[in-house]
Amino acid sequence: MKTLKLLIFTLCVLPFAVSCSDDDDTPPPVNEEEVITTLTATLTPAGGGTAITLQTRDLDGDGPDAPVVTVSGPLAAGTTYNGSLELLNETESPAESINVEIEEEDDEHQFFFQATNSIATFAYVDFDGDGNPVGLEFTLTTAATTGTGNVTITLRHEPAKDAAGVSDGDISNAGGETDIEATFAVVVQ
Amino acid sequence: MKHFIVSLFILSFGIIHAQNCSLTLLGEIKDFHDATPIASATIYIKHLDKYIVSDFNGKFKIEDLCEGEVTLVISHIGCETKTVTVMMTGDQFKSIDLEHHIEELNEVAVKGSAIRKESKTAQESVLKTKTLEKYSALNLGDALKEVSGVSSINTGNAIVKPMINGMHSSRLLILNNNVRLQDQEWGIEHAPNIDINAANQISVIKGSGTLAYGGDAIGGIIVINPSRNILKDTLFGKTIVGAQTNGRGYNITSSLNKSYASGWFANVQASYKRNGDFKSPDYYLTNTGLKSIGVSVSAGRKRFESGFELFYSYVDNEIGILRASHIGNVNDLVTAINTQEPLVVEDFSYDINSPKQDVKHHLLKGLYYKRFKNFGKVTVQYDYQRNQRFEFDIRVGDDRDKAALDLRLQTHTLTTDVVLDAKNEYRLKFGLLGRYQDNFANPDTGVRRLIPDYERYDLGAYLTSEWDVNENLLLDAGIRYDFNRIDAKKFYQTSRWNERGYNEDFASIIIEDLGTQLLTNPVFDYHNISFATGLKYLLNEDSFVSANYALASRPPNPSELFSDGLHHSAARIELGDLRLDQELSNRVSGSYSLKKNGLNILVEAFYNHINDFMYLQPVGIEQTIRGAFPVWNYQQTNAALYGVDLSLDYRLSDAFKVANTSAFIKGNDLTNNTALIDIPSFTTINQVKYVNPKWNDFSASLKSEWVFEQNNFPDYNFETFIASANETVLVDISTPPPAYHLLHFYSDVNVPISEHTNLNIALSVNNIFNTNYRAYLNRLRYFADDLGRNVMLQLQLNY
Numbered sequence: 001m002k003t004l005k006l007l008i009f010t011l012c013v014l015p016f017a018v019s020c021s022d023d024d025d026t027p028p029p030v031n032e033e034e035v036i037t038t039l040t041a042t043l044t045p046a047g048g049g050t051a052i053t054l055q056t057r058d059l060d061g062d063g064p065d066a067p068v069v070t071v072s073g074p075l076a077a078g079t080t081y082n083g084s085l086e087l088l089n090e091t092e093s094p095a096e097s098i099n100v101e102i103e104e105e106d107d108e109h110q111f112f113f114q115a116t117n118s119i120a121t122f123a124y125v126d127f128d129g130d131g132n133p134v135g136l137e138f139t140l141t142t143a144a145t146t147g148t149g150n151v152t153i154t155l156r157h158e159p160a161k162d163a164a165g166v167s168d169g170d171i172s173n174a175g176g177e178t179d180i181e182a183t184f185a186v187v188v189q
Numbered sequence: 190m191k192h193f194i195v196s197l198f199i200l201s202f203g204i205i206h207a208q209n210c211s212l213t214l215l216g217e218i219k220d221f222h223d224a225t226p227i228a229s230a231t232i233y234i235k236h237l238d239k240y241i242v243s244d245f246n247g248k249f250k251i252e253d254l255c256e257g258e259v260t261l262v263i264s265h266i267g268c269e270t271k272t273v274t275v276m277m278t279g280d281q282f283k284s285i286d287l288e289h290h291i292e293e294l295n296e297v298a299v300k301g302s303a304i305r306k307e308s309k310t311a312q313e314s315v316l317k318t319k320t321l322e323k324y325s326a327l328n329l330g331d332a333l334k335e336v337s338g339v340s341s342i343n344t345g346n347a348i349v350k351p352m353i354n355g356m357h358s359s360r361l362l363i364l365n366n367n368v369r370l371q372d373q374e375w376g377i378e379h380a381p382n383i384d385i386n387a388a389n390q391i392s393v394i395k396g397s398g399t400l401a402y403g404g405d406a407i408g409g410i411i412v413i414n415p416s417r418n419i420l421k422d423t424l425f426g427k428t429i430v431g432a433q434t435n436g437r438g439y440n441i442t443s444s445l446n447k448s449y450a451s452g453w454f455a456n457v458q459a460s461y462k463r464n465g466d467f468k469s470p471d472y473y474l475t476n477t478g479l480k481s482i483g484v485s486v487s488a489g490r491k492r493f494e495s496g497f498e499l500f501y502s503y504v505d506n507e508i509g510i511l512r513a514s515h516i517g518n519v520n521d522l523v524t525a526i527n528t529q530e531p532l533v534v535e536d537f538s539y540d541i542n543s544p545k546q547d548v549k550h551h552l553l554k555g556l557y558y559k560r561f562k563n564f565g566k567v568t569v570q571y572d573y574q575r576n577q578r579f580e581f582d583i584r585v586g587d588d589r590d591k592a593a594l595d596l597r598l599q600t601h602t603l604t605t606d607v608v609l610d611a612k613n614e615y616r617l618k619f620g621l622l623g624r625y626q627d628n629f630a631n632p633d634t635g636v637r638r639l640i641p642d643y644e645r646y647d648l649g650a651y652l653t654s655e656w657d658v659n660e661n662l663l664l665d666a667g668i669r670y671d672f673n674r675i676d677a678k679k680f681y682q683t684s685r686w687n688e689r690g691y692n693e694d695f696a697s698i699i700i701e702d703l704g705t706q707l708l709t710n711p712v713f714d715y716h717n718i719s720f721a722t723g724l725k726y727l728l729n730e731d732s733f734v735s736a737n738y739a740l741a742s743r744p745p746n747p748s749e750l751f752s753d754g755l756h757h758s759a760a761r762i763e764l765g766d767l768r769l770d771q772e773l774s775n776r777v778s779g780s781y782s783l784k785k786n787g788l789n790i791l792v793e794a795f796y797n798h799i800n801d802f803m804y805l806q807p808v809g810i811e812q813t814i815r816g817a818f819p820v821w822n823y824q825q826t827n828a829a830l831y832g833v834d835l836s837l838d839y840r841l842s843d844a845f846k847v848a849n850t851s852a853f854i855k856g857n858d859l860t861n862n863t864a865l866i867d868i869p870s871f872t873t874i875n876q877v878k879y880v881n882p883k884w885n886d887f888s889a890s891l892k893s894e895w896v897f898e899q900n901n902f903p904d905y906n907f908e909t910f911i912a913s914a915n916e917t918v919l920v921d922i923s924t925p926p927p928a929y930h931l932l933h934f935y936s937d938v939n940v941p942i943s944e945h946t947n948l949n950i951a952l953s954v955n956n957i958f959n960t961n962y963r964a965y966l967n968r969l970r971y972f973a974d975d976l977g978r979n980v981m982l983q984l985q986l987n988y
Contacts, residue, residue, distance in 0.1 A: 116915040
């Protein structure tokens with residue numbers, strides 16, 4: 001009976017002996033690799049003049065802070081602008097350009113440009129290996145009349161570039177996933 | 190061997206014939222458990238080929254024995270037959286213990302026959318081997334739906350999480366061969382890592398009536414047991430081969446069991462399952478392929494007085510997730526909801542591309558038990574589990590083939606259980622548990638950790654008892670205490686930390702400030718008390734009533750505490766809360782069972798009141814560069830769930846049988862006075878079955894599954910501005926899909942091949958009419974229809 005008691009005691013105490021290991025390793029931080037924090041559209045008047053920039057900047061990615069959207073100034077009516085986009089990941093130092101990645105996989109990416117109140121029209125300048133538009137380079141032509149409206153720039157990953165209207169810049173049938181969607185309030189004067 | 194011993198004995202008897210033959214053997218036969226004398230036991234004296242019987246005091250006397258060995262075979266009704274050899278050198282006294290609870294011992298029960306129940310008064314249903322074999326090509330979650338009141342919450346068709354009375358994930362305990370599964374079960378798209386082909390019997394216990402396994406089973410407990418071993422020299426096995434049209438799937442599973450009369454045994458089982466893209470009635474569900482491997486081996490020795498077992502199982506599931514469900518923002522979700530067909534539909538393929546998950550689960554267990562006279566049984570078990578989970582997202586550039594989620598969860602558990610069954614009127618069981626768990630989130634993913642690195646410590650102690658008050662009434666009661674400590678190292682974005690208000694409440698846990706990120710060390714302790722009591726009363730030979738009350742306490746899981754990020758397929762930001770405390774469930778239930786004249790009725794009702802029920806609720810909208818996202822927070826409220834489950838079957842004639850299972854449940858948020866989300870709607874399943882034993886056990890059944898529309902749901906719809914269209918639209922994520930009705934067919938025959946070999950051929954057709962439907966509890970219902978018709982053929986060879 002004595003050995004029995006001892007055995008039971010040992011068995012009962014055993015479970016409490018497991019919880020003793022501990023390691024105080026500090027895990028390394030993770031810097032998001034695929035975050036796009038900043039989109040800058042630089043619009044240079046085709047006939048020369050001061051460039052206008054549209055920028056959205058969201059330094060905390062999916063965090064709670066809203067993106068900071070800036071428009072450097074009004075656009076001139078009846079003018080064609082040469083546009084170029086720059087995408088950055090500013091969580092890394094120095095900031096990493098995402099343009100390279102998009103250029104390398106240009107068949108899987110497409111930008112879409114839309115304007116409300118018919119304040120502007122857009123045309124693609126750069127194309128992928130299949131002759132489908134990409135949109136890192138584009139032209140923006142403002143309406144002849146003055147007005148205000150919203151310009152929306154959307155980046156879709158793996159869109160259906162062959163779907164109806166997509167190569168003309170119509171987003172309706174594009175599908176894919178939205179990587180960027182930024183809206184800028186623009187004044188045409 | 191037996192003959193050899195006998196002849197040896199006869200031989201030796203012959204040699205010593207001339208010696209002293211006036212010896213007396215006095216004996217006493219007692220119950221192993223409580224030492225009460227066993228009267229009228231039969232004692233067979235082998236060499237004399239003579240029977241005697243023990244007297245009222247369990248005593249017996251054999252006179253005029255010669256020197257040498259005497260072999261006695263003692264048997265008694267309800268006892269295990271025992272062979273004892275006594276060496277006679279002079280007059281002797283021998284005490285012999287018989288095991289009197291043979292019917293309760295699974296070690297000696299015949300395989301697949303007797304049902305082993307885990308509890309006496311709780312609402313428990315058992316799925317037997319025969320039923321489980323029908324689901325060889327499917328999932329645990331599919332098989333459990335055979336039980337009324339059990340449903341599932343799905344992510345597509347391959348990720349099926351069981352749901353008991355509306356509760357799932359962390360609110361259910363799953364035990365695989367007495368090991369509590371630790372496989373990151375907090376995630377709604379984390380299916381249990383169980384190979385259903387390794388299961389011989391599954392018990393579903395509604396509520397937490399069985400405290401031996403844990404005190405946090407607010408929804409219920411699923412106990413999966415592998416095949417038992419018979420105490421005789423035998424070798425048997427089975428092989429199942431199946432093929433199905435939908436997904437062009439095929440599966441094979443094989444098992445082999447070897448056991449010896451001496452108690453030694455070894456089992457091995459392996460299965461492989463593969464399918465390509467499933468098909469809804471109108472289109473392929475692109476990227477819904479699956480590859481699954483399961484292996485389990487066990488060996489050991491089981492005898493009445495002591496035994497041990499070593500068990501190892503491995504499950505590897507690679508599951509593709511519907512391509513069209515991977516979306517970028519709310520606009521994509523709006524487009525998906527408004528489009529009848531998924532946005533990505535390709536031709537059939539076996540390829541499993543991103544998004545996908547690949548989960549490997551190892552389980553290793555060692556168990557030892559010993560019985561002590563006049564006392565009971567002591568069991569010690571150690572188990573180790575390693576759960577490696579990869580989730581692959583659609584990524585770009587160098588990260589394309591890199592997992593977006595890489596979690597490794599390792600768990601060590603040591604348990605001791607003691608059963609005191611020396612007294613006939615009551616049984617007492619108590620046990621202790623110690624557990625250490627370590628979660629490692631690999632930073633190489635290049636994606637911020639969804640769940641942080643953490644260590645978790647659990648200590649538990651319980652005591653349960655059963656009394657047979659009289660022939661008709663049984664009572665049981667139990668109490669349990671659990672201590673949990675979670676010690677995490679988590680990075681927060683500084684902006685999130687401040688937005689959550691943690692800068693005021695948790696400033697002391699910051700251990701490093703990296704500017705945009707903070708490293709914190711949250712350490713939380715939880716003390717949980719759980720309690721259960723119940724009674725079972727036999728009304729007469731055909732019917733009984735039972736009632737149960739259980740108090741269960743569940744601490745928040747890592748997801749509820751620490752979730753922090755964008756959930757792609759749901760297009761929402763999900764946030765945990767460090768301030769969450771345990772939820773407390775008070776569940777009362779009652780059952781009525783009648784079995785008479787071919788009629789079986791089981792009615793089970795329950796009311797589950799949960800204080801501080803943890804759930805996700807939308808609380809606002811956040812803007813990001815991807816667009817606007819609704820934010821869902823883990824919150825606590827008081828909730829009540831109640832319902833009735835009905836199972837009924839009736840034998841119309843020798844050939845025809847009808848059956849019905851129905852489940853009705855309501856879930857209410859008492860604080861906000863709304864319905865709870867993701868509660869199953871009323872479901873009723875009717876079945877007609879024809880059997881004809883003369884035609885090789887032919888059976889055919891037609892099953893109608895009718896799932897009603899869920900009319901009680903919280904309105905979590907929200908509005909979003911579609912900039913490109915310059916309009917605001919309502920995003921309807923709440924409205925459940927309409928009711929649907931499906932018809933299924935199943936038929937099988939048993940063809941004997943030889944004395945020990947038979948072949949079972951089964952043909953089944955699911956969704957006969959190729960009906961289009963979407964299920965409320967399928968998280969991919971926004972994106973695609975559910976499965977269309979599926980014809981399955983399965984061959985099973987038992988040998």
